[in-house]
Amino acid sequence: MGRPKVPLISKHTTLEAALRIIDEEGIEELSIRRLARELDVNGASLYHHFRNKDEILLGAARLALEDARLLGSTDVDWREWFIGQARLYRRALLDHPALVTIILKQHPHRIALEFYDEAVRVLRENGVPTPSIIPLIEMMESFTFGSVLYMAAARNDDDDLGESYKALAEARRRAAGHVDDEQVWEAAARAMVDAALEVGTRRIRPARKRAKSS
Structure with missing residues (x-):
């Protein structure tokens, strides 16, 4: 499926919505169709940022762990x-x-x-x-x-x-x-x-x- 030339939604917004569905409804409920409905867009729009559902899942995981980093705080033991x-x-x-x-x-x-x-x-x-x-x-x-x-x-x-x-x-x-x-x-x-x-x-x-x- 070809990607639309103009993105209708941002990558970050999409991942936030995916993470919300995973947390509230379970990972098995996340699908391209369910995510598109959450964002009120056509499912094809998601392919502007992501190749498939697996890439969305990994992106949601990275987003959730974004703040779980302490690099730079090395002035302690x-x-x-x-x-x-x-x-x-x-x-x-x-x-x-x-x-x-x-x-x-x-x-x-x-x-x-x-x-x-x-x-x-x-x-x-x-x-x-x-x-x-x-x-x-x-x-x-x-x-x-x-x-x-x-x-x-x-x-x-x-x-x-x-x-x-x-x-x-x-x-x-x-x-x-x-x-x-x-x-x-x-x-x-x-x-x-x-x-x-x-x-x-x-x-x-x-x-x-x-x-x-x-």
């Missing part, structure tokens, strides 16, 4: 900078949990290659050993994605356990009054930073050759 960045990223994903599945359809770094390239430079210049940088980033992101998916599912579970599972129900009640999920996440994240540094500085041992059977 790199650990605090790194944890702060991960915290912002997690909060943005918690606000838009459906985006996790969009991001994970590709390598997560591809959602913002320029940012990750700059983040690697910041960590390296602040003394993080180069072999530890990718394990550090990937360990934190896999933990954060898992945390967001789990919290989204837990929030949607409003079924009363009743008297069938007394121990679990009591543990949930006590945790609700004493434990903040972000504090738990941050405590684990800080421990993971040290673990990633240790793993990253180990040399991979070559596999032992199996002895030939006589």
